Amino acid sequence: MSKQESFFDRFLSRANQTVVLVAGIVGIAVSLGLYQVTHNGGSDDPDDDKEVVTPVPDPDDTKVPTCYDGMRNGKETGVDCGGNCPPCPPPLPTCSDKIRNGNEEGVDCGGNCPPCEPKGAFTNLERIIEESTGRLTKTSGGKNWNGGASSVKVLPAGTAGGVSYTLKSSDGHFLFGLSPIAGDAGFQSVKYALAVQPGTGAKVQVNVFESGINRTKRDSRTGVRTSIHRAANGQITYTVDGMRVTDVPAANYTGSLLLDLSINHGGVSGLTMEGGWR
Template sequence: MKKLLLSALAIGALAFASCSDDDEPPIAEVVATCNDGIKNQGETEIDCGGPNCQPCTEATATCEDGIQNGDETGVDIGGSCAEIITVSGELTADTRWTADNIYVLAGKVVVGVGKTLTIDPGTIIKGKAGSGSLASALIVQRGSKIMAVGTPEKPIIFTAEEDNIGVGQTAGTNLDETARGKWGGLIVLGRATGSFKNDVTEVQIEGIPADDIFGLYGPGDALNDDDNSGELEYISIRHGGALIGEGNEINGLTLGSVGRGTKINHIEVVGNVDDGVEFFGGTVDASNLLVWAQGDDALDIDQAYSGTIDNALVVSGEASDHAFEIDGPEGSITGSFTLQNTTIVGSATAADGEYADYRSNAMGTTKNIYAIGFQAGKDVELDANDVAQNFLDGELTFEAWQVVGFNNSIFSEKVLKDEADNDLETTIILAPTFTERAADWTTQVTAGDQTVGADISVFSWTYAFAKTGLSF
């Protein structure tokens, strides 16, 4: 009887529960209202989007509300908020360029004597296309200064007007390292020592027409090896090298008689038609230089440059020539460079793509060099008897070269030739030859086992690192 009673109670409870569930009204689904100021079900933003409401429209850049909206690349900067400022001629007052604008160089822009151009971190400067007298360039003439100090997060970028890079960005999307000659370059001039033909005291810089007097460099009547042209730090220079005349292009960074009071550190040059960085005389030191895919030589030394280049990386491209091209004094003044702690990467496809060329009375020291990726048959050469004699006299020296895939056979002595390729000299480094002596400073290594070369970690801020990873 007790069991029957419990069963009846259980059946009754189930029946009651079933009836209660059936009697509750269904929960209503929240429907997009499209006009109540609330993001309801199905709406992708407040009162818009989804299957029921009108499409959402992109917020408009307000440029002054403290919010990043519309096409702004940062809070109230970039996109339609960025002002594009065209600059031309001489800067006749101290000038500051800021990162919330884009500055376009129209022709030659020259910092006036006694004036300073300050460029804030993250600022983008674009050069207009043009050649000859219309080639665009920024020129820091003798007696003026540039204070362009970027940061790893906010480098200062010089590029072509064609580059679609915008404010707050570190790279555009429409140009790569093979895009060259889209504008000119950056030129800094000073009054430090240079060795010039006929012992003149000043000359016109390469890449600037002879009638532009702001292109003069050298001491003139005011020699100053401690000359201070300002500071360049965390600078990326891209897509330059505009032609101004037959065989005369502007380098990525040109330094003419720049003094040791100037600071040059963390510089990148990408895709320049001519040389990456060229030193015409001067005493300035430069460190942490990167040149990628230049059309001629990466690091070029001339006219008795007597500073130190430390921690450099050269990554050759299909159009590149030498990693190093070294010339010596042209007049009676002599000077000796130091090039050290450098990694040079060859190209598998470059028609030229040599390691280095020492020419025209070159004097100095090249040491702690790591070379990888060069084709068979490429060399490090002494071009003529004058530079070979400097080697014999101890005025041109080599130390600690480590080369992947090759040994001291890459070092060769050559002689001057005439236009018909006939020898005008005979070699003078004999018993042992220059190639044989190179065994004293050359070691063949396996990639990854090198103990010399550049510290590549310092280039992690660069465009080249972002594109390639720089794993050598």
């Protein structure tokens, strides 16, 4: 009988040690904030009010963005990838093809490509705000050529570079181009420019303007890439859908240039600066 009592004594002793060890671990977890102690009260019987130990919710769990909403948000480093979502794929070859495709937000930028020009890329804002996405939106002045802005960066003298834009029906009526200095908000002050005027459906009209003079017109459509490029020798070239606008007199300017624009109404996003801008 004494041997049996000794066995149970040892069993109970070890059981008590286990309970103490578990209680100690739970206490440490609670003190570290990993678990929380709550009560399942609600009954008139005090014996029914028992402590319940549950994990503390991770505050980040309530902020995890959806990984399939087509937007870059939360901790994502790309659109629906990175952070708490699956890893982003490596940059695609399309990030250097000078065409806006895939999930790019501009030509060869945004999405899985390097970021587009961030907010703060423009100055001399007149009746225009620059949103956090980089979009420029006219805020007042009605449908008139009285909203303007110019780039912070400069295309140095004798340096090749330019600006491209993919036509979108979601943007307004505006004009963008290259100017030696930041002029007023009107379109006449933009020395070499393309004016974009969305039409019905997918139709978009593109006009070439030089210092306010309309040189030629092109009927185009959404999704078409347009650009103004200055070569190192100063030659200015306008292209629409990869085709050079040949009936415009050859323009040449070798000095420093700014990206200059004027908005009649609406806004614009996706202007991409290419070449040796500084």
